[in-house]
Amino acid sequence: MDNFIKRYPLWSLIIILLVAAFLWLVLASWPPELVASWGRKQIFLNALLGGITLGALYFLVAAGFTLIFGLMRIVNLAHGSLFLIGGYLGYEIATASGSWLLAFPVVFIVVGLIGLLMQFFIFSKMEGEELRQTLVSIGLSIVFADLMLWWWGGQSYSILAPQFLQGPMELPLVSNVNASTGAVIWLRYPAVRIWILVAAIVIGVAMWLVLNRTTLGMLIRAGVDDREMLAASGVRIHIVFLAVFGFGAGLAGVAGIIGGTFQSLSPGEDTRFLLASLVVVIVGGMGSIVGAALGALIIGVAEQMGFVYAPTYSIVLTFLIMAAVLAFRPQGLLGTRR
Amino acid sequence: MSVVDQAPRFASPVDQRMWSERIPAPWWIFGLILLLLPIVANDFWLFQVLGWTFILGMIGLSLMFLAGYGGMVSLLQMSIAGMAGYMVAILGPSGAANVSLGLSWWIVLPAAFLIAALFATISGALAVRTDGIYTIMITLAIAAAFFYFTRQNYSVFNGYSGFNLVLPPKLFGVNWRDPLPFYYLSLGCAVLCYGAVVYLARAPFGLALQGVRDNPRRMAALGFNVTAHRVAAYALASVFASTGGILLVWQNAQIAPGTIGVSSAIDVLVVAVVGGMRRPLGPFIGAFIYVLLQVFSTDILGFFGFAADRFKLIIGIGFLAIVLFSPDGVLGLWDRWRAGVAARKAATTGGGA
Numbered sequence: 001m002d003n004f005i006k007r008y009p010l011w012s013l014i015i016i017l018l019v020a021a022f023l024w025l026v027l028a029s030w031p032p033e034l035v036a037s038w039g040r041k042q043i044f045l046n047a048l049l050g051g052i053t054l055g056a057l058y059f060l061v062a063a064g065f066t067l068i069f070g071l072m073r074i075v076n077l078a079h080g081s082l083f084l085i086g087g088y089l090g091y092e093i094a095t096a097s098g099s100w101l102l103a104f105p106v107v108f109i110v111v112g113l114i115g116l117l118m119q120f121f122i123f124s125k126m127e128g129e130e131l132r133q134t135l136v137s138i139g140l141s142i143v144f145a146d147l148m149l150w151w152w153g154g155q156s157y158s159i160l161a162p163q164f165l166q167g168p169m170e171l172p173l174v175s176n177v178n179a180s181t182g183a184v185i186w187l188r189y190p191a192v193r194i195w196i197l198v199a200a201i202v203i204g205v206a207m208w209l210v211l212n213r214t215t216l217g218m219l220i221r222a223g224v225d226d227r228e229m230l231a232a233s234g235v236r237i238h239i240v241f242l243a244v245f246g247f248g249a250g251l252a253g254v255a256g257i258i259g260g261t262f263q264s265l266s267p268g269e270d271t272r273f274l275l276a277s278l279v280v281v282i283v284g285g286m287g288s289i290v291g292a293a294l295g296a297l298i299i300g301v302a303e304q305m306g307f308v309y310a311p312t313y314s315i316v317l318t319f320l321i322m323a324a325v326l327a328f329r330p331q332g333l334l335g336t337r338r
Numbered sequence: 339m340s341v342v343d344q345a346p347r348f349a350s351p352v353d354q355r356m357w358s359e360r361i362p363a364p365w366w367i368f369g370l371i372l373l374l375l376p377i378v379a380n381d382f383w384l385f386q387v388l389g390w391t392f393i394l395g396m397i398g399l400s401l402m403f404l405a406g407y408g409g410m411v412s413l414l415q416m417s418i419a420g421m422a423g424y425m426v427a428i429l430g431p432s433g434a435a436n437v438s439l440g441l442s443w444w445i446v447l448p449a450a451f452l453i454a455a456l457f458a459t460i461s462g463a464l465a466v467r468t469d470g471i472y473t474i475m476i477t478l479a480i481a482a483a484f485f486y487f488t489r490q491n492y493s494v495f496n497g498y499s500g501f502n503l504v505l506p507p508k509l510f511g512v513n514w515r516d517p518l519p520f521y522y523l524s525l526g527c528a529v530l531c532y533g534a535v536v537y538l539a540r541a542p543f544g545l546a547l548q549g550v551r552d553n554p555r556r557m558a559a560l561g562f563n564v565t566a567h568r569v570a571a572y573a574l575a576s577v578f579a580s581t582g583g584i585l586l587v588w589q590n591a592q593i594a595p596g597t598i599g600v601s602s603a604i605d606v607l608v609v610a611v612v613g614g615m616r617r618p619l620g621p622f623i624g625a626f627i628y629v630l631l632q633v634f635s636t637d638i639l640g641f642f643g644f645a646a647d648r649f650k651l652i653i654g655i656g657f658l659a660i661v662l663f664s665p666d667g668v669l670g671l672w673d674r675w676r677a678g679v680a681a682r683k684a685a686t687t688g689g690g691a
Contacts, residue, residue: 075471077478122662130471131411135611135661138604142654150648271600275482278475286472312490319483323464326476330467 026173029184045173045187047308048301053193053262055300056200060255062277062284062292063207064248070224070287071244073130074123077137079252080274081144086111086253087260087269088148091157094257100162103257108250115249119242141270149267156266159257165192196258203251204293211289220244224287279318283325285335294333372525376518385517387633389589391625392528396582398609398621400575403535406615407544408571409551412465413603414477417484418458418576419583420598424488424495425450426504426584427593433503437496443507447584454580455573462572466565469554481603489595500594504587515588524585528622531578535618538574547571608657614667623668628653 005012026048030041038044065079089110090103097103118140126132168188211217219240222230231237259265259273276299284295302321306314325333376384397419405411430446432438441449465476488495506514514523538544547567549557554564587593596602605628613624631638635649664670 073471075475131474132661132665134411134471134474135607136658138607139654139658139661142604142608142650143658146648146651146654150651271482275479275600278479282475282479312492315483315486315490319480319487322479322483326464326467 042187043308046189047304049189049193051301051304052297053197053300054304055297056197057255057258057262058273058276058280058300059200059204059293059296060258061252061273062280062296063204063289064251065277066281066284066287066289066292067220067244068248069281071220071227072119072123072241075130075134075137076248077134077274078118078141078144079137079248079277080270080272081141081148082111082115082249082252083256083259083273084148084265084267084270085114085144086256087159087265088152088157088256089253090257091159091260091265094159100159100165100261103159104254107253107257111253111256112246112250115252116242116246118249119245123245124238124241141274145267145270148270154267156264157260158264159260161192161261165195167191169194190262193262196262199258204289207289216240216243279322282322282332285332288332288334288336291332291334376521381517384521385589387629389517389520389524389585391622391629392524393582393585393589394606394609394625394628395622396528396531396585397579397606398613398625399531399535399618400578400582401606401610402613402615402618402621403538403575403578404571405610406617407539407547407551408568410465410469410473410568410571411607412462412477412572412575413474413607414458414461414465414481415575415579416603416606417461417481417598418454418579419586420488420593421457421484422450422454422576422580422583423504423587423593423597424501425453426587427501428494430504432501433592434496434499434501437494438501443509450584451577451580454583455576458576458579459569459573462569465572466568478600478603481598482600485595485599488598495595498595500592500597502592504591504593506588515591520589524589527581527585531581532618532622535578539618543567543570605653608653612657612660612667614669616666617669620667620669627668631656 025044030038035041061079061083064082065076068074068076068079086107090107093103093106094100122136122140123133126136167190169191170186171189171194173187209217211220219230219235222235223237223240227237255273256265259269263269280292280295280299282295283298284291284293298321299318302317303314306317310317329335375388379388397415400418401412401415404415426446427434427438429439429441429449430443431440461477461480464480465473468476488500489498491497508514512519514520539548546557546562549560550562550564550567557567558564586597590597609624609628610621611624612627613622614620631652632649635652639648639652660667664674666673
């Protein structure tokens with residue numbers, strides 16, 4: 001930190017000023033001139049929180065994608081299909097059993113199993129042939145998409161959040177100050193989104209801990225760096241591969257339930273989330289969990305902000321971020337060149 | 339996959355024959371059949387089946403050029419075709435009179451090719467910043483961004499509804515959308531594109547590109563600019579894709595974001611892979627199979643007792659089967675069958691005597 005300030009004094013100043021301005025925008029009550037030019041503070045805060053929670057969802061999908069890519073060099077373009085399968089299964093389980101929470105472990109196991117089968121029967125047979133694996137995953141995504149369209153039809157489904165997560169909750173953020181009485185009005189935000197954000201952070205931290213503090217994590221990190229050498233030193237690398245693929249797939253499935261709870265599930269969502277994870281991983285850096293979190297946050301917030309303040313060009317904003325990252329740092333913000 | 343290990347087939351330097359004599363006889367027969375086909379085929383076959391085959395084949399050909407000779411599997415080619423098609427609709431006359439400029443064809447066509455080439459060059463320059471498997475991810479992301487952009491933007495791309503009534507100019511008093519003229523138009527364009535790729539593959543640029551595909555570091559050490567060759571390949575491939583895209587707009591008389599969606603981008607890849615990405619003929623064969631399956635899906639699926647809308651399932655399973663069992667496509671199957679026949683012949687005649 002001190003080193004960074006010493007080496008780049010100008011950049012540090014700019015970053016500190018930006019962070020201060022951002023904190024002021026979030027915490028302070030906006031003066032009337034700002035409200036006149038930017039709209040009410042509530043809109044800004046809602047867009048920001050919407051972006052962060054969307055980023056949390058993107059992170060859950062992209063984390064599995066980036067982990068699988070980092071370790072096995074498989075660009076699994078069927079990842080979006082796993083997301084949608086998880087969502088549909090979660091819907092079925094939640095409506096059949098009436099328990100939203102029960103859907104999570106069941107979907108994690110079932111979709112994880114699908115991932116295990118894909119890795120065991122298909123991808124492991126063509127190890128090292130990256131392009132062929134990618135083509136196979138495209139074929140799988142076409143087949144999955146049509147099977148799901150066949151079974152669940154073209155209508156959109158929405159998973160109902162349980163009672164204790166419904167309704168808004170008050171956040172310690174000033175939304176507005178009543179001019180005549182001086183009373184502070186706090187921001188109210190849907191509780192389920194806040195809890196999903198918390199859950200994503202917990203999962204992210206847990207993944208980081210597993211990767212950096214356990215033997216399994218050590219094996220995975222070693223495999224990302226040099227899998228031949230890891231295999232040569234006696235590790236049964238195929239079991240590590242299976243575990244990572246199953247975990248990544250299960251995570252995508254769980255993300256499907258969450259996506260179905262705060263948005264909706266319909267054919268085409270698979271490609272949408274596949275593309276979101278592609279962009280997140282390209283921006284954040286391929287194979288890096290922290291990069292996926294950073295990329296998801298940037299893309300989620302950019303998408304929501306663009307949606308609120310420049311509706312016609314929101315997709316262009318996301319794309320420009322990706323293009324800028326590719327132009328100046330092709331390996332992604334936190335990626336390493338290999 | 340084996341897209342990357344084709345040895346360039348040189349024309350022998352001592353070959354003094356005329357160019358027409360170097361083309362083997364089966365090709366002449368095949369060409370004659372294609373030329374005389376309108377005598378027997380009806381309008382539906384000429385316009386829908388074969389016209390569409392040539393168009394899809396040309397777009398697939400641009401992917402084959404990039405993937406087979408350049409080692410860059412780009413999912414962008416449908417977007418480039420769509421960009422050219424959109425430009426024809428935007429600059430020329432169309433049903434959406436408030437957006438279209440209605441310029442005449444001799445401005446519209448060069449401009450469409452130029453803008454599509456510019457789009458391809460810029461996207462290509464972004465995509466070649468990284469190489470290998472990343473290309474597929476980046477081009478897919480760019481293709482999707484273009485799709486969503488055309489859907490959101492109403493001032494230029496007319497948003498969700500797109501453009502309809504985009505008709506080809508009535509050049510020489512011919513209505514080029516009539517089945518017979520359109521068949522010959524698309525056949526002519528396809529032959530030109532095919533010939534161009536065959537020529538390019540043996541031209542210095544094509545050989546350098548194949549060198550870049552096989553060993554970029556060695557080529558760089560020899561003084562070739564690797565990045566420039568790759569970006570130039572994107573720009574060149576855009577010409578084939580644009581030709582296909584413009585013909586596609588004329589055939590359908592309309593273009594909308596759905597034409598260039600992610601699934602269409604993947605269809606182009608399916609076409610090229612199923613046909614085989616090692617030779618320029620592959621995409622056309624793949625396109626023919628794809629179009630036949632699409633057009634006759636009702637009958638085929640009905641035969642197996644499925645509903646007609648399971649077309650994508652058939653395509654997906656067929657694609658999976660090809661990728662799993664014959665990575666170099668239908669042409670690869672054909673090559674192996676011929677090699678097998680030749681080996682058996684050699685065995686029966688006593689070792690190739």
